Amino acid sequence: xxxxxxxxxxxxxxxxxxxxxxxxxxxxxxxxxxxxxxxxxxxxxxxxxxxxxxxxxxxxxxxxxxxxxxxxxxxx
Numbered sequence: 001x002x003x004x005x006x007x008x009x010x011x012x013x014x015x016x017x018x019x020x021x022x023x024x025x026x027x028x029x030x031x032x033x034x035x036x037x038x039x040x041x042x043x044x045x046x047x048x049x050x051x052x053x054x055x056x057x058x059x060x061x062x063x064x065x066x067x068x069x070x071x072x073x074x075x076x
Contacts, residue, residue, distance in 0.1 A: 006058035
């Protein structure tokens with residue numbers, strides 16, 4: 001599953017891939033944002049932890065079907 005996080009005043013978005021379930025990630029994001037001031041911490045597939053200040057989050061997009069993309073020569 002891929003998670004894209006838009007950050008305020010930044011042209012690029014953060015992209016993470018995780019093996020966690022959609023429900024787990026959604027619950028983590030919702031509880032952190034509803035708590036107010038703080039940092040949203042997520043862990044990617046390689047075990048790296050990424051923190052984003054809650055007040056700087058513009059949007060969160062969760063893509064569950066990222067495996068269907070084809071890239072490179074012969075992609076049709």
